[in-house]
């Protein structure tokens with residue numbers, strides 16, 4: 343497939359007339375061909391108009407047809423072959439095995455949403471049959487299902503050019519819900535975006551769907567991205583990226599005549615708590631395991647363990663010695679973009695210059711442009727509690743270990759944290775009482791609580807929560823990974839006394855779709871109301 347530097351608007355491909363830009367290979371700093379033309383107001387208008395035109399038709403596609411569409415996107419992505427991996431490597435600096443794994447995750451995610459669509463429980467069909475003889479007042483026939491919100495704007499993430507980008511989790515869940523999608527591609531990987539975008543566009547055509555189900559725009563976030571979020575036909579937003587970008591988009595969305603939800607995944611330092619018995623039993627192994635998680639992918643995961651908390655003492659020293667030794671041998675690795683690299687260098691310099699912080703270890707010296715040299719720092723609970731600068735995420739392989747004098751200080755540090763995607767406990771049986779005391783705090787702070795593991799590497803499944811209170815996300819009630827993500831793009835509608843022949847199939851007598859439905863308070867696969 344040739345990368346042409348073109349945006350995809352419905353069934354057409356066109357070159358934007360705004361400022362031309364190139365992807366940069368972060369491993370060399372060289373500009374990659376071809377150039378991409380940024381889009382402008384006309385392309386936003388066209389993409390949104392087509393999406394709106396497609397909406398009513400697409401949201402009522404049968405469950406089987408929609409599932410086949412998602413599976414076709416997955417097949418088309420695989421059919422691109424190695425060209426996709428080669429281009430993504432050049433645009434992101436990420437290594438081949440990581441990108442091959444990410445492609446598998448992307449395709450698996452689309453197939454998982456196909457299964458979810460077919461199964462249909464996300465429609466949450468509820469039926470409260472009429473009670474005409476109820477006293478003192480009769481009850482009407484009331485039936486509820488969920489419908490798609492409307493066209494969704496998706497912002498591709500820099501750190502997952504496949505799994506959180508053009509056909510990533512936000513797009514898969516929005517399409518599964520019945521929402522057309524307009525993607526604002528991340529400017530760091532436009533070639534990868536075009537390849538994937540063409541795979542989606544081809545699936546729209548071969549599945550006979552309205553062309554506006556999918557469009558892909560290039561250009562500046564603050565112009566074309568903000569214009570997309572402001573467009574009245576867009577009804578929700580999915581975003582993964584910086585706190586500043588995410589907050590800015592929530593403000594654009596809130597300032598609209600009709601405010602809309604923004605599901606922005608932004609910033610998290612993912613505290614890891616080393617409890618005393620676990621630390622005593624395996625401090626060295628924990629130190630090595632921690633550095634493995636910290637340095638994976640140059641630390642460019644929003645689940646990266648950026649903060650470690652433990653009681654001060656000899657066992658923590660053992661952990662720190664092992665971690666420092668492992669980290670000291672860690673090779674530098676290329677970061678995603680010159681901008682992300684510059685932000686990392688600046689963040690590390692800032693924390694290293696903090697008088698309350700000790701530099702415990704740095705990784706091997708860098709040998710090429712835009713490389714991340716890992717860093718491990720320590721400080722005290724007292725310093726952490728009094729200096730909000732120590733709470734800030736440094737995107738990359740840098741982490742801060744806080745020495746806590748006692749459990750009360752550890753708890754105070756946790757209480758002071760902002761919202762998190764994850765919180766990790768390393769514990770043994772003898773730590774159970776401490777865990778019991780900390781769990782209520784962790785539940786308030788984080789979307790996912792782990793025991794004896796590391797937070798990087800998110801499973802895509804039904805039970806996953808990849809979310810959390812602000813600033814981990816802008817809306818803690820949901821997740822951006824896993825099948826529950828579909829809920830972000832749905833809303834309930836209740837049908838009162840609507841004749842059976844006019845009801846959506848999901849709610850008709852006889853249960854023609856064979857759905858799990860709550861009928862008169864009882865959840866059942868079939869049964870009640872004639873089905």
Ligand SMILES: NC(=O)C1=CN([C@@H]2O[C@H](COP(=O)(O)OP(=O)(O)OC[C@H]3O[C@@H](n4cnc5c(N)ncnc54)[C@H](OP(=O)(O)O)[C@@H]3O)[C@@H](O)[C@H]2O)C=CC1
Pocket residue numbers: 497498499500501526527528529530561562563564565567568582583584585586587588590591607608609610643644681682685686737
């Ligand atoms: N939470 C997480 O998982 C991640 C966090 N980050 C953090 O973000 C920093 C920068 O990384 P990056 O990936 O470029 O993230 P950004 O938030 O800068 O960009 C993400 C996307 O949003 C767009 N955008 C940014 N700001 C705005 C805005 N004000 N209005 C509308 N659209 C906007 C960008 O457009 P454009 O193409 O113009 O840049 C891009 O498409 C990192 O150093 C890191 O701190 C990064 C990746 C993931």
Ligand SMILES: O=C(O)CCC(=O)C(=O)O
Pocket residue numbers: 499501502506582642643644645797798799800801808
């Ligand atoms: O750790 C993962 O697999 C996912 C992390 C993530 O969502 C992110 O970095 O944006």
